[in-house]
Each structure stands twice: as structure tokens, then as C-alpha cells.
Amino acid sequence: MLGLMQDWPLTVDKILTHAAQWHSHREVVTRSVEGPIVRTTWGEIHGRAKRFSNALLDLGIEPGDRVATLAWNSARHIEAWYGIMGIGAVCHTLNPRLFTDQLCYIINHAQDKVIITDLTFLPMLAENRHRMPSVTRIIVLSDEDHVAKTGVGSLLASESLIAGQSADCVWGEFDENTACGLCYTSGTTGNPKGVLYSHRSNFLHTLSTLQHDVMGLSVTDTVLAVVPMFHANAWGLTFSCPAVGSRLVMPGPKMDGASILELLETEKVTFSAAVPTVWQMLLAHLKATGERLTTLKRVVIGGSAVPEAIVRAFHDDYGVEVVQAWGMTETSPLGTLSTPTPEVAALPFDDQVPFKLKQGRPPLGVELALTDDAGEAIAQDGVTFGRLKIKGPFVVGEYFRGEGGVILDEAGFFDTGDVATIDPSGYMQITDRAKDVIKSGGEWISSIEIENMAASHPKALMAAVIGVAHPKWDERPLLLVKLRDGESATTAEFMAHLEGKIARWWMPDEVLFVDEIPLGATGKIDKKLIRTRFAGHVLPTARAEAV
């Protein structure tokens, strides 16, 4: 027997329509690509997004067509998003930080018909346009004057397109499972893979993040969305802010400490979200200038592990609460947040810190599982680590155009590729990437934990740990150390430093002092390259076995 409640498809156009009806006059403030700070409202954005939809329809865009955006966070970018999604087209967010070759690959793989972009990216697009045969039009989020000044031909200025259209356009009224967004992961192996979000998944992600213990946004908040719209949907802020009518501030292209501080203070921001690097720049700027944060209450930090120094500086020096978040492009992205349980909230701040340094707890709608390699559940004791798997209505089911084949296990879980622990209070902590874990005698060793401990030696500038083949144990850890300039050290010194800090059987079988530890494009240690370099390496312990 089915229930008899209304059929009300969960489509994201309803979010902006809600904002226009109930929070029409609430401001959206942008540091524009052209320079000045510009102001609009949710009501105006709604009308302009509808005009944008009509412009896209005039350009021949049909439901299911991919329309790309390559743009900074701005009100115009939001108008483009809703303009695309409202008519059932797919908004494909391009990450300008990717290499040009990757961008071209992705644009071709997605078969983007139109690219909507900022003035910033025109030189790159103009130079490579011949490599994007599916793209029929490029729309620049600016006016005729600015577009003309670029000297690039065959461009459309969004302001002219919008000015020429009616605000009367039917949005939605299609299946809530209709595709609405596309974002590629820059996987470390293989080609980039596209995650194809649906209206339903984005709508449910929005409701999930609005819970008090998740992002907890209020109409009384002013939100600075530093996390880019091209990076996993700006963690949903371009949906969740209009959903509750929050005032929204968009930083455009400027993410340096001084620019962020200016927006935080002049716009009286109460809530913000960004990766650790942004906050490190802000905190350095604050320290250098002695300036204060007078309105900011809470920052959500994700993208990579949050350093303790950030948590403490925000709390001790500025009275700002840090909430760590974890997620992936494949999870829309929010999977866990480190908001406190009552037990944690009751602790003195110093004792809360270890929980703030974990990736956090899953809200309703996110199922997590920890398993060993055989897929068996392992203990959630905060110590034992296993493969982190995730399931839910805003988690990827398969990649666009079938890349990677079947990606869910028999129970419907997606393997995150991370290795993690979950403690008895429900806090999850990433301990390693699965491919970097060292498998020794059927047990797992975290390469990152040894690295972090070795890097804390005063003589060490950087440390890397990989697993090397071993005839008896399958794999054993090899520690590479790059010393600070002018230092010299012995294996014994580093072994003594590690002694007692990690399990005895985790102790590296060999320590090598190297001149260089290779880094990848994102600044992380390139373990794939290290593993290639040490493919044939024989550990002393392996030689001993061989004898």
C-alpha cells in the first residue's frame, strides 16, 4: 500500500524559488572578477537565472545537455548554475587548477556544448578551443565592454544574453532523479572520472547539511563561501544558503589573507568554509597585522586534514569554533563532520582537540562501514583501521559513461580508497590512503603515521614511507628521510626516535637519507613515483631471509 501524500519532486530549482519567495531581499555580495564589490539579492538572482535559462534554450540547449562552468565564486556563477539546472541541463563544473590537457580531456569526455566562464580564463580557452570540438559557444560572465576589451572573438557576454530575455521560464517538473550536475575527480590513477549528481541527490544533500549538527546554517548567518563552486559543489553552500535564506558573500578570484579578512570584517561574516591552506594564509595575515575577527563564529574546514595549530589559533586567539569536515566529490561532498557529542562538548578544550582533529561523525543519510580486505567488518574501537566504505542517497552509484565499471560492493557500499578508524563515540579518522597502507604478515601498517612521527624528528625536513616487497612478510616499511640543510643523521637516531611511539612491528626495516622526496601536482608526496623508483629494492631484512 502506498501513502497518499503529495507528489513533490525534489528538484533544486525549488531551492532558489523558495529563496526568492521568502528571502527575496537578502543580499548576495561578490568580489567581482572585474574588481569592485557588487551586491544583488536572492530575488534578483532568481529572475536573472530564469533569463539565463531562456538564453540557453535559445542557444539550443536541451534537457541532458552538458553546460560547463569554469568560473570563480560569484552571484553570476550561481545564476548560471540555476539557469542550467532549472531546465534539466547538466551543470558541469570545471576546475581551473587542472592542467590544460586534463581540462580538454574532461570537456571532450563530457561533450560539453557550452562553456560559461570568467574573463580570467579566456586566454587559456582561446588558445585551446580547437581541442574542444563539442563546444559550440563560450559565454563570459561579464558585460559587452569587458568582453570586447579581451580581443577574443566569438564570445557571448552573459549580461547581454540576460538583458534580452524574459524572466518567465518553467523550471523543474521532471523526474527528481534527472541529472543536474557533473564533476570530475582528478584521480591519482587512470583517467578523471565524472560524478553525475541528480536533483534528488543535491536536494537531499542540502537538507542533510542544514541539520544543526552538520553545517547548521540559519537565516541569521552571513556565509563566506571560500570553497570553490568547482570543488565538489562548494560543499553545497550554493544550495544550502538560499534554502534557509542566509546572506552569502562570494570572494571571486581573491583568496589571499588580506582579501578574505576584508570580506569577513566589512560584510560581518558569521560562518565560512574553506580548505586548510586558506585559513593558514588568513591566520598568518592576522598575526602579521595584529588585526581581529569581530563577527566570525564558526569555520568548517575540509579537503585535507586540519592541522592542530589552526584549531588552536582560531579558538585561543579569535574565539572561532573549528568544525572539521570530510567528504569527496563522490559524496556530494559532505560525509562526516566533527561537531561535538555531549560527552566531547563537556570536556575542557584541550581534551576536545583530539576529536576536532578527527574527520567526524556521519549524519542521517550517510552510512559508513570499515572492513578488512576480505570485506569483513572490523572493530570500531578507534584503533583498528580498515577500508572506509560509504553508502547513501548522495553517494555515487557509478561514474559517468561507465568509467571504472562496477564501483559498489555487494552491500551497495562505495570504497572511498581511504583507510580509517572509527572510535566508540562515532568519530571517524582517516589514517591513510588504502593504496599506501603496508601489508605485513596479513596486518596493516599506516604509512602516514610512521611518516608523521619520523618528520617530527628535529633534523628531518620531510619523510616518506612506502611498503617494499618482502619474501616472508609480503611487505615491510621503508622510511625515506630528507634532512634539513646542513644536517646529518644515522639510521639509529631515527629508529630511537620512533621507538615506543609506534608498534614494534611497524618499525621500518630500513632508513634511507635522500636528497629529494617527490611531490605531486597537489603538493602531496608522490608515493606512486617513489614506489616505481624503489620497485626492485631489496630490504636488508629480505636479504637476510634469502641467505
Add this chain to the structure above:
Amino acid sequence: MLGLMQDWPLTVDKILTHAAQWHSHREVVTRSVEGPIVRTTWGEIHGRAKRFSNALLDLGIEPGDRVATLAWNSARHIEAWYGIMGIGAVCHTLNPRLFTDQLCYIINHAQDKVIITDLTFLPMLAENRHRMPSVTRIIVLSDEDHVAKTGVGSLLASESLIAGQSADCVWGEFDENTACGLCYTSGTTGNPKGVLYSHRSNFLHTLSTLQHDVMGLSVTDTVLAVVPMFHANAWGLTFSCPAVGSRLVMPGPKMDGASILELLETEKVTFSAAVPTVWQMLLAHLKATGERLTTLKRVVIGGSAVPEAIVRAFHDDYGVEVVQAWGMTETSPLGTLSTPTPEVAALPFDDQVPFKLKQGRPPLGVELALTDDAGEAIAQDGVTFGRLKIKGPFVVGEYFRGEGGVILDEAGFFDTGDVATIDPSGYMQITDRAKDVIKSGGEWISSIEIENMAASHPKALMAAVIGVAHPKWDERPLLLVKLRDGESATTAEFMAHLEGKIARWWMPDEVLFVDEIPLGATGKIDKKLIRTRFAGHVLPTARAEAV
């Protein structure tokens, strides 16, 4: 093109399973029907609810079967709910405050197969069981000893049923639109009508209410759910508390001031929800005893308009924030809440009060419309009032077994039967029931506003206003006044009292002093009866016209 995210049906069993996995040890405290305060946890409730499911399966309950509950708020009642819903049966909540004839009508209309009840209601059920032919079994939420003592035969004790079952039971894995709950409205006209909730509608209602600006529950809250589970799903608390892992306190049958205060204080409650009457009893008890509220932060009040005295007493004397809520059985129930916008939050408290006395703003997922009788939208200026209509994924689409026929208008809105205003800040205020509005010369007059103003005359004990037929104006207001004992008054005195407080054309055409103003079963003025009594009444102004 459809998105490629996971298929994860929104079924409510997942809510309790989430609580059992992530908030297993969080307490649920009940003042039991047997007397003592008893404690369990979300983890234990989950296991016992699964055992309850197996017991129902053993009794032959199949998907779609209606299983009724007639019970106070308790952990056992929650176990029964999830036990029923988890296997795709329909939980039909019966309101013990209904007259026996109504209860029998509803049980027969729903064709309930099993009734799950408390010791309290056994005498009534035993006496009337012959009038409920569809009911094959009665389960009492208690143990064998207590059940035996009642002397009523053919009963099952829930504790024995649960003890005999395995906690291994497959929940969910059906269409999210599957029916999960049934609740009848005690409409003032016609037969009671059933609202058939789906798993999807309850799940989405849960997510909607968890928003910061709606109920905003946190894992750090301890919630006292005074609002009964038989009254519009306890406003969703039995879903929203496990969804975030809040600690939950259930008052059982005792809702008097002293009992409520005891739970608030001994269990350190931070959040509660109930109708105004409960809070009036609590506030009277506090005043009489001089006791304090030391942990309560916020109360949500709904069911009928919140008197200003309650808002002020909670704020001024106890530092507790009052949030008014409006909804109906047909809306799951939460439709609007009076949480503050930034403009209202910035006002001095006295200036916030008028907004707290409105029914509030709709969250995402609730669409409201105000129309005139012709269905045309009217101004949302806070003054003009019109029919309040509502639309959304947790609003009724049609009543159970087709009662009342088509109930949505062409745009898909359900007519609430209320007349309301919406102000420019988005706050909705109910001004009257549509059937009580007086239609004079094509314009609407609110009977309630005149009544409230007349009742504020020092000589008045009660006032009632109805529309009476008028040859020129269609209808004109007739004011009935019941004076306080020993008072006498003239029409002129009351007209002078109203003068300037209501629009000139709203002034009653006649004032009659009566010995009695009839009240209905719920204590509200019975206007239907008054209209019948005055069906042939000729107003002096009508006589003048006729001359």
C-alpha cells in the same frame, strides 16, 4: 538523462538503525504507565523494535496491514511504531481523547487488525471490543503480571512477545512511497478523515524539521516530548530525536505541571514541545511553588495560538525561548515556525513579541499561498487575509479510502480551511477559520478579531461573532456577549469599546447579551451551533433595508 547516484530509499527504519549505530548508548527515559521512571537506549529500542516486528509477523501481519496504537508517549510505544513500520505495515495512531463512538468508527474505517495499547485504555477496549470486528488481537505495552491483574481476557503482553523473538529481522527494502502511518483528523464537519503518511513523507519531514531555523535539534539536546505520539506524530520528535541522537524523555500519562517540572529538572531537559495548555499548567505550578527552570532553553508551542502571557513568562521569568509552530495532521504536521529573521532578532524583546505571536515562516519543502475565494493570489502585506493553502512532499494528497474526494486545487495546493495573512518578512498569521469569516460586500471580516476585542471589555466573560444574512451586504457581523456574573451593559458601551480598534465597516450590526455561548468538545466556541440557532435572525440593519 538521469543522475548516477545511489538508490537509497527514504524509509523511516533507517532513522532508528542510524541511531542504533551512532548513538547506541544515548538514553530514552520514560515515566511509565506502571509508575516508575524507566531507562533504555536507542540501541536497545532498535533491538526490541526488531523483535516486535517478528512478533507482528508471527501474528500474520502483512505489508499494508493497519496496526493501531492507543498509547501514551513511552519508549515501548516507539518500539511498537518502528516494529510496525519497519516491515511495511501501517501504524495507525488512535487518539484516546476522542469519544468512544469516534474511535470505533475510525478503527472500523481503517480496518485495524491489531491494537497495541496501554493498561490505561483496557476497560474502554474490553467494553467495546465487539464493535471492532476487524481487530484480531490486542497487545498491551506491559508485562504478564500487569496484564493479568487487569482481569481482561485474550490479551497479549508486549514484554512476553518481545522476549520470545529474535532481533534479526529485515526492515525496509521497499518503495519509499510505501504507507507507514495513518492518523485521522477530527474534522468539525463530516466523518473523520485519515491521512496516510508514506515513509518518504515522514523522512523528508524529519530532515526539514532538523534545520537550525525549524526545530534545530542536536545530539547535545535532551528533549521532553510532551506532544503526544497520537497527535500528528508528536510533531515528528520520535523520528527527529533518533535521527540526530538526541536524548529523549517521555512523560507517559502525566502532563500536569508538577510532573512535567519534575522531568524537566531531574532529566536536565534542554528542549520541549507541547500545546499551550500544558505550558499554562507548568507556569501556574512554577508561580505557585516558586521553583525554577535550570536547564530548559527552548520550547516549541503549537496546536492553537500561543497567548502572549506564555511568551513573556517564559522569557522574563525563566529565560526560555518560545518558538510558535503551526501545522495540521494533513501537513505531518510542521508547516511554519516563528524562528527569527535577522531583522526580528535585532529588535528589542518587546518588539519581537508580535512576531512570536504569529504562526511563523515556512521552511524549504513547504509552499504557502494566500488566495481569495476565486483562487487569485492576494497581497502578502500582513494585513490582507485570504485562504491559506499549502503544498509540499509531506502535505496530504488525498484522504484514506477517498474520503472527501479531490482535495487539491489545480495548482496542487491543499486548502487548510484557515484564513491568514503573510507579512513582508514572511511571517504567516492565522486570522480565522475560513467558514467563520464574514463576507460583507465582497470583502472579508475576521470574526475572531472582533471577538477578541469584544472579550477584552472588562464586563465581558466571553464573546462570539458570526455572520448573519443581510439583503444588501450578503453577511454582516452579529456580536454575542456573555457578561461576567452580576454585570449589566448596553450595546452602546460595547460599540464604544470597539470603536477605533477595528475597521469601521467591521463594526457589528447588532450586539446581543446572552446567558450562554456554546462550546464544542475541544473547548472552542461552537460557531456551527450558534449559526444554526440564529439561522432566521433578522438584523436591525436588514429590517431597515427591507422597509
